[in-house]
Amino acid sequence: MMGNFKGLRGLSEAGGDAAPYTEAHWLIGAAYAEYLSPEFHVWCLTVVRDRMEGKLVPAGTVSLTEQDFERLTDQTKQIIAPIMDGLHTLTGRVASLERNLPQRRPILSKTKAAIVAAVIKFGRHCPCCGLVEVVAPDGSVVDAEFDHFFSNQLPSAKHAWLICKPCHRALTDGSMDRVEADSHFVSFQRRFERLQPRPEPKPRKPAKDAS
Numbered sequence: 001m002m003g004n005f006k007g008l009r010g011l012s013e014a015g016g017d018a019a020p021y022t023e024a025h026w027l028i029g030a031a032y033a034e035y036l037s038p039e040f041h042v043w044c045l046t047v048v049r050d051r052m053e054g055k056l057v058p059a060g061t062v063s064l065t066e067q068d069f070e071r072l073t074d075q076t077k078q079i080i081a082p083i084m085d086g087l088h089t090l091t092g093r094v095a096s097l098e099r100n101l102p103q104r105r106p107i108l109s110k111t112k113a114a115i116v117a118a119v120i121k122f123g124r125h126c127p128c129c130g131l132v133e134v135v136a137p138d139g140s141v142v143d144a145e146f147d148h149f150f151s152n153q154l155p156s157a158k159h160a161w162l163i164c165k166p167c168h169r170a171l172t173d174g175s176m177d178r179v180e181a182d183s184h185f186v187s188f189q190r191r192f193e194r195l196q197p198r199p200e201p202k203p204r205k206p207a208k209d210a211s
């Protein structure tokens with residue numbers, strides 16, 4: 001029955017990608033309610049009328065017969081079944097992906113030392129928020145953590161930085177978006193790169209006996 005409404009004017013997708021749902025014009029809703037049960041239909045129309053009159057109090061409770069209730073339950077199950085099947089498939093796939101993920105690669109102490117040296121040059125503050133001191137004047141790391149910016153599998157200096165604990169926590173639990181922090185990371189990396197010894201410029205045409 002729901003499928004018959006597809007493509008009708010008055011139905012639209014809403015809620016965005018995060019929580020999509022289908023919105024229907026109240027007339028379509030009323031028609032569907034009528035199909036389900038005359039009592040439910042009357043109740044729906046009462047709610048609509050009340051809302052149109054500006055009443056925000058709930059309308060009287062609907063009394064469904066046992067048969068109506070069963071039909072409603074069956075229909076709900078039919079709608080939900082394919083969604084649940086899809087969810088189970090998806091859960092299985094995620095679990096198998098997680099099993100096959102490579103192990104977390106730690107940031108080497110050599111890399112950490114290079115990052116700390118850079119942070120000291122830049123004024124010892126968290127390169128993410130710029131507010132908190134993350135390296136003490138004596139060179140020790142304070143209230144800060146090394147963060148794999150892109151992935152736990154990418155531990156090189158190009159893919160990591162040293163940030164204050166609140167920034168690290170926010171990035172880890174997702175309360176701060178990595179996209180939001182990206183410009184700070186890129187700025188840190190640009191300055192970090194400038195500090196590194198430049199490799200000898202390569203000749204445009206490789207010489208025959210170059211070593």
Ligand SMILES: [Zn+2]
Pocket residue numbers: 126127128129130131132163164165166167168
């Ligand atoms: Zn910070």
